[in-house]
Amino acid sequence: MxxxxxxxxxxxxxxxxxxxxxxxxxxxxxxxxxxxxxxxxxxxxxxxxxxxxxxxxxxxxxxxxxxxxxxxxxxxxxxxxxxVARTFQNIRLFKDLTVFDNVRIAMHKNVQYGLLSSFLHLPSYHREEKRINEATMELLKIFKLDGKKDEYAKNLPYGEQRHLEIARALATNxxxxxxxxxxxxxxxxxxxxxxxxxxxxxxxxxxxxxxxxxxxxxxxxxxxxxxxxxxxxxxxxxxxxxxxxxxxxxxxxxxxxxxxx
Amino acid sequence: MEQLLQQIVNGISLGSIYALIALGYTMVYGIIKLINFAHCDVYMIGAYVGYVCMAKLGLGFFPSLLASMLVCTLLGVVIEKIAYKPLRNATRITALITAIGVSLFLEYTTMFFAGADVRTYPPMTGFMAKTFKMGDVVISAQQILIAVITVILMVLLQLIVKKTRIGKAMRAVSLDKDAAELMGIDVDSTISFTFALGSALAGAAGILVGVYYNSINPLMGVLPGLKAFVAAVFGGIGIIPGAMLGGYLIGIIEVFVAGFGYSMYRDAVVFAILILILILRPAGLLGKNTGEKV
Amino acid sequence: MKGKLSAQFIRRLVLIVLTYGVVQLLISVNIINDYLQATLTTICINIILAVSLNLITGFTGQFSLGHAGFMSIGAYTCALIILKNPTIPHFLLGTLLGALLAALVGFLVGLPTLRLRGDYLAIATLGMAEIIRILFINMDNITNGPRGLSGIPRFVNWTWLFIFTVGTVLLIRNFLNSSHGRACIAIREDEIAAETMGINTTWYKVLAFVIGAFCAGIAGALYASYFYFIKPDIFGFLKSVDILVMVVLGGMGSISGSILAAILLAVISTLLQSFSEIRMILYALILIVIMIFRPQGLLGSKEISLSMFSRLGKFFAFEKEAK
The missing domain is CATH 3.40.50.300 (P-loop containing nucleotide triphosphate hydrolases)
Known part of the structure; x- marks a missing residue:
């Protein structure tokens, strides 16, 4: 199959x-x-x-x-x-968010804490956020974007925006x-x-x-x-x-x- | 049966007013994608101009109608130039809040100068005071006047939009502003003209309401304005015949709800229709659904 | 990292407790008199309303013009309960129930209407709020119709106001700093991209709407139990506009902006209280001028933070060095 x-x-x-x-x-x-x-x-x-x-x-x-x-x-x-993950022909990044957040958001589907924890920032929140942040940095390093993690996506040069889109897609595992x-x-x-x-x-x-x-x-x-x-x-x-x-x-x-x- | 006919007659009168206001909403939305909240206050100003002309200056109905339409046309154009033009490329929410600001400004400025109290139009005389009976159905001369003037204005509007150069320009700008500009159309003056047309119709609606219901006040535009907007959405926003159809339908539905003894709920019914139509057929009765290109 | 975080936490805690204590002191020595207390209450209620609408409109990008409708549900629920049983537990129960009811209505309305976008959603929510208002007018035997409910017992004092306001703001802030909150922000940025990246956009839009409605319900309950009197017209279209203006004025997507705008507007409207028409004319003009010259609001999407001040300090220090 x-x-x-x-x-x-x-x-x-x-x-x-x-x-x-x-x-x-x-x-x-x-x-x-x-x-x-x-x-x-x-x-x-x-x-x-x-x-x-x-x-x-x-x-x-x-x-x-x-x-x-x-x-x-x-x-x-x-x-x-x-x-299944994808990139878009006419780049659809989250333009007004940082490079870091663009990738981090795509990890959402694997996040292991619920709403209650998000409101109260319980231990599971801190544990998971740490994991997500580390995984995000790792991905950014692969695409050599780690130095620009705090830049807004819209301010990246065109080629890097394409790279960021691929990184974001990979973040969904x-x-x-x-x-x-x-x-x-x-x-x-x-x-x-x-x-x-x-x-x-x-x-x-x-x-x-x-x-x-x-x-x-x-x-x-x-x-x-x-x-x-x-x-x-x-x-x-x-x-x-x-x-x-x-x-x-x-x-x-x-x-x-x-x-x- | 007579009851039903009577309701329809009343519904058409009310619907005519909604339709006239709705046309302004729909044209402006069609061309710059703005819900012009101030439009309902242009209608209110129209009623006040009519009041000044008829009660203070002693003019007849038709000269007053013309004066109302003229003043509102100017008002509409000025509003567009001062408040909306600087926001041509702003976000929708910015433009919408500006429109609400203009609306509040007109309402409370009128209140400041004319007072918050209700004012009454002078009683009609001669032909205008007559009523006609057909069996048990009573039609007043004012109702006939409203219906006839509305139809004449709509026909004129259709002629302008379909047959004239500026009408063609309006349609072009509403389809694609940038392309129209590249084709040499003066976008700014086309938008101004759209505001002028819509405002003139609102002015006419204002004086007609004054004559029909007799009383006016600075906040009289708010609810009819919302309902006229509902009418525009109902028919399909941006579509001129849609606004006419929507206006008549909303008017008739409202009169029917009231006629069945649910007078207190007639506004709620109109808003319920709005929500239903938005959910079931957001493009409106005469509109086409379009999706986003990915 | 860990130590720094907890230091920040302690700083914040101190700031919060200090604010509470100082105001409480000023109230007890009557420097903040009844008149100022009413303004203070308005400020707190405005903050809850503005921050919760900001969650819906500023962060999730869903344009709502019906926030006053949710507020009225909270107000009426709480008022009816404490009119019958004027005790503090019933006040808390009424607030909770009012908030839950508002959230439920938010859910029922949000589920179908949140498919709409932009202006269409704004108009649908406006219609929803109008329907709620008309229902309150017509449920004469329960709500006393257009005349409204009066003589509502007052349980709201500075302590309750403070708890509810700080609580709401902190919970919403925490939510926005989590993966769930970021999912909401992604929807504002690009709904299709967000959906393709695994975010259930319908669920998060409804969630933001429900949380917002819940908080608006709390605000309504506080309003009812402070100002003695409510009627349907208080929660009309103008009130919804008022709340939206706070959000836009402060900056869409900025919690501190909403707080700032809520304070600013409450103060301005208190100062101009005796000139009602001129107040509205000025309000309208300010609105238009701000939209034309600073459409992103006072703070844009930025937040005021303590580190901002230290950065500002560094900036000036640097200036000196350069000289």
Missing amino acids: PLLKVHKLTKSFGGLTAVLNVGIELKQGELVGLIGPNGAGKTTVFNLLTGVYVPTSGNIILDKDGVQQELQGMKPHRICKAG PSLLLLDEPAAGMNPAETAQLTELIKWIREKFNLTILLIEHDMSLVMKICERVYVLDYGILIAEGTPDEIRSNKRVIEAYLGEDVGDV
């Missing part, structure tokens, strides 16, 4: 079908790319997987340590608790991480650095990663498999090499260089 099995996933908005019968399978530990021209429905797939949109039809099954859960129809916070254009707006050097980072966190956190990306160099370099979406339909699936030479993919990307990496 794969970690994630998406079966005939469909979403229509009124008369417009954004995603039609999409099937995706991710094995434990895989790093898979989801590519396609603008407006192909990639982000819609992410929104369906994370519960931001409710699918019109189809199944999403997450298999975590042999326990299967159907995610379709679940609220986003439940899906997060089931072990996911088994599946969805990255929506993590390299958007980065220069080649930053992209290369990010590529290494993604590989590294996959090992370190034992993650399965699905990523949407326009930067083909990144996709072709680190993804083991690639799904190609066009007009809401999957048109190809395979290794980067297979995708590069796939006729339908080239047609879909007409004018955009796929093979030129």
Whole structure:
């Protein structure tokens, strides 16, 4: 049983079908790319997987340590608790909060004290806060953000905001991480650095990663498999090499260089 | 049956007033996304101008109506320029509190100068004092006047919004302010014009209420203002025909609740409708639901 | 770290006890006379109202224009109970019951309406408060209708005021400094991101609303048992606006800001008591001017703290050095 099995996933908005019968399978530990021209429905797939949109039809099954859960129809916070985390294409940090708080808030689902303790600051509060704060610092160190922990998220440079979003997603302790254009707006050097980072966190956190990306160099370099979406339909699936030479993919990307990496 | 017809007649009169006020709320909300709490006080000022014209200056109804509309138009534009324009890019809550501030300012300034007491319009004479009987249904000339003037104003409004250049500009600005600006539309004057139109209608509503109910006071705008806003939400905020429909419906519902002997609860019913409509169909009767893009 | 924390705790405790003692002393030697005591009571009630609304609006980002409605539930519940049984235990019971009832109504109203956003929620809560007011007007045989209840026994004194005010502020402050409180703040920042990060946004929005309503209920009970007299019109739209103004004036998301604004507004309105119309005109003008020139309120989202003063001291010391 794969970690994630998406079966005939469909979403229509009124008369417009954004995603039609999409099937995706991710094995434990895989790093898979989801590519396609603008407006192909990639982000819609992410929104369906994370519960931001409710699918019109189809199944999403997450298999975590042999326990299967159907995610379709679940609220986003439940899906997060089931072990799916994401970043957003158009960065959605908590802008007016500090870097530290951005990550700390995402640890909320694992917090072990109740309301009473939060009102009265009982021992369990102090114990848990200490644990959360340490875990947050650890994550920030990985992303080299520990020096900026007290800065407002909105004041970080663009690249660091993207890093912070990934750190925040990891703070929810996911088994599946969805990255929506993590390299958007980065220069080649930053992209290369990010590529290494993604590989590294996959090992370190034992993650399965699905990523949407326009930067083909990144996709072709680190993804083991690639799904190609066009007009809401999957048109190809395979290794980067297979995708590069796939006729339908080239047609879909007409004018955009796929093979030129 | 006659009872029912009578209620409908009364409901339409009341609804006309709500509809006229609601149009101002809906147009302003449509264009700058502000609940203009001061709008109901523009309506109150309209009633006072009508009172001064008819009781103190001895003018007839129609000249007074024009004077009310004119004064309110100016007032609306001035309010927008002084209080709201500096807040064009502020948060919604800031703008809303400013609007409440303007509302309180108008109410208590009027109270300061005109006193808190109720004032009564002079009794109507001639045609305006007549009533007509159709079976058991009684229709007063004032009710006919209210209904006819309301319809004329609405038709005029529709013509302005649909057929004129400035009307097109209004619609463009309400769809996308920045894009409209890039297309060369003068956003500031379009917004001013919207306030002018809405305020003129509120002024008309004010004097009509004065003539119909006879008594006015500085806080008379608060409750009808809230209900007119409910009417605008009911019909679909930002949608002009929605405000008209909502106004008539709220008026008729209110008269019916009172007619069934629950007069004390008629305001509660209107607010209950508001909450229900917000929960069940927040876009209103004529609106379309839209979600947030992620 | 641990030692520093407890030192801070002791400093705070001393400050709190000192405040209580000094005011109590001033009351007993009658420097704070009845007239000033009424202002003091208004200040405390305003603080509870403003801080609790700040939790809903300033921290959780849910725009409410109906706080006076919750206050009226607390006021009527407590008043009715102590009118029947004028004893201190019944006063406490009435306060608790009033707060619980307000919280229950907050829950029932909040659950469906908190799906709404921004202005829509503001209008829905306004409608809710109006409905509550109209119900109180019409439940003639229980509430004595629009004429209201009078001769309510007074149990509220400085001690009770102090306990309830400090208690409310501390509990809300503690809550906001916890993971649950941060979940609320995340909702204000970005509801979709918060939900995706595992925060049950519906639950936390309703929770903030319920806690806020509970505190407003306490404030209402204190009001009823200090001022002898309540009627539905006291808890109208204007009162809700008043509370919201305190929150915005002090700064959305700043507890100390709310406290500051609550004190400021109570003092101003006491000073201008005899000029009621001019007072309202001034109030309106101040509101407009502040919104235009300082929309973030007096403190923005910052807090006044003791360390702030020491930082200020360091700053000036540094200035001297630079010279």
